[in-house]
Amino acid sequence: MSDYLYQNTEQYFGQLAGGAQKCGEEELKKLGATRIRAGYLGFYFCADPVTIYNIVYKTRIFSRILAPLLAFDCHSEKYLYKTAQQIDWSDFLTLHKTFAITSNVADSNIRNSQYAGQILKDAIVDQFREKTTQRPNVDTRFPDLMLNLYIHENKARISVDLGGGSLHKRGYRTESVEAPMQETLAATILQLSEWNGERPLYDPFCGSGTILCEAFMKAGNIPAATIRHKFGFLRLPDFDATVWNQIKTKANNETVDIPDGLISGSDISPDAAKAVRANRNNLPELGTIKVRRSDFQSLEGFTNTTIVTNPPYGIRLGDPAEVAGLLKEFGDFLKQKCTGSTAYIYYGEKSLVKKLGLKPEWRHELRAGGLDGVLCKYELY
Numbered sequence: 001m002s003d004y005l006y007q008n009t010e011q012y013f014g015q016l017a018g019g020a021q022k023c024g025e026e027e028l029k030k031l032g033a034t035r036i037r038a039g040y041l042g043f044y045f046c047a048d049p050v051t052i053y054n055i056v057y058k059t060r061i062f063s064r065i066l067a068p069l070l071a072f073d074c075h076s077e078k079y080l081y082k083t084a085q086q087i088d089w090s091d092f093l094t095l096h097k098t099f100a101i102t103s104n105v106a107d108s109n110i111r112n113s114q115y116a117g118q119i120l121k122d123a124i125v126d127q128f129r130e131k132t133t134q135r136p137n138v139d140t141r142f143p144d145l146m147l148n149l150y151i152h153e154n155k156a157r158i159s160v161d162l163g164g165g166s167l168h169k170r171g172y173r174t175e176s177v178e179a180p181m182q183e184t185l186a187a188t189i190l191q192l193s194e195w196n197g198e199r200p201l202y203d204p205f206c207g208s209g210t211i212l213c214e215a216f217m218k219a220g221n222i223p224a225a226t227i228r229h230k231f232g233f234l235r236l237p238d239f240d241a242t243v244w245n246q247i248k249t250k251a252n253n254e255t256v257d258i259p260d261g262l263i264s265g266s267d268i269s270p271d272a273a274k275a276v277r278a279n280r281n282n283l284p285e286l287g288t289i290k291v292r293r294s295d296f297q298s299l300e301g302f303t304n305t306t307i308v309t310n311p312p313y314g315i316r317l318g319d320p321a322e323v324a325g326l327l328k329e330f331g332d333f334l335k336q337k338c339t340g341s342t343a344y345i346y347y348g349e350k351s352l353v354k355k356l357g358l359k360p361e362w363r364h365e366l367r368a369g370g371l372d373g374v375l376c377k378y379e380l381y
């Protein structure tokens, strides 16, 4: 087999977190995707070879971009094994390259996702063994080739993960304090906040600075995958190094400087400021993020500022009564000291919204990284 499904159709699938659909669709349009159609936790879309590299390099919202190799009806494990062997795996792998498989199975005769992934793995290694008596190794942490197997209602799809792993791992977060949020979630929150870099942005519970770093990337027009080394599309048989280098160079030349004082934050933890600085230093030198150690109670307050933040919540961060008390005090702080500002608060637990004591303009549910939370907007008059 040499014509793979993505080559024939130029169709791909982008996976995202629950609640991020609107932002994901807007982003795909902006990055040049066409024929965008909703699927389960993601979108099918079409893109030419130039556009698809661009999407993988720049997406802030999607966690995976998948290029389907083969789609087929699949009612049994035996058939999965046999059909997976129709792919010539030497198109993607050599004996010296490693691979890994993420798999997801639902409402199908094959019930176990992990087992389905194992069958695909066996099909691949057996094909190599038959030809060479040797096999490529599996590396679940840093594979050269990341594959995805999806089976829903007995319809299977084998895809190459074009990012080579989840795109939320941007690579800048080398230091973290407690309960960091996923980078894609922070980017989605910023997208929903409609912050466009005109007003100062502040995070008073900044932790390791995920919201601040994502704001920095957005303000500086920095491609989200700028410090990523491995991309799954490098393993595609039709990978075009010239086109990829052009896309990357163009995107890297489109960054802009970030004014001093535009992005800042604070946290009560003694380790947070150091972590934010370390993480910021992993990003291109386009400006600064001001960060200090402070209890939010000691802050002087903000006018004409976009406050984007993720306060502590019960599950990961301590006593629910304490968290409720802290949110009530934070609500008073916003009311008394932040008039003329707008706050976007992401609660890791939906039940906490009422503890703030302010009425949100809107709420938007967002699920990611094991959190089933909600983002609320507050205009502070």
Ligand SMILES: C[S@@+](CC[C@H](N)C(=O)[O-])C[C@H]1O[C@@H](n2cnc3c(N)ncnc32)[C@H](O)[C@@H]1O
Residues within 6 Å of the ligand: 177, 178, 179, 180, 181, 182, 204, 205, 206, 207, 208, 209, 210, 211, 266, 267, 268, 269, 272, 294, 295, 296, 297, 310, 311, 312, 313, 326
């Ligand atoms: C859910 S974490 C924020 C995580 C952050 N969004 C990230 O991705 O790293 C909440 C943060 O609130 C901080 N915090 C708790 N009480 C605080 C207070 N009274 N004032 C300021 N920060 C506080 C904690 O140290 C913690 O870093």
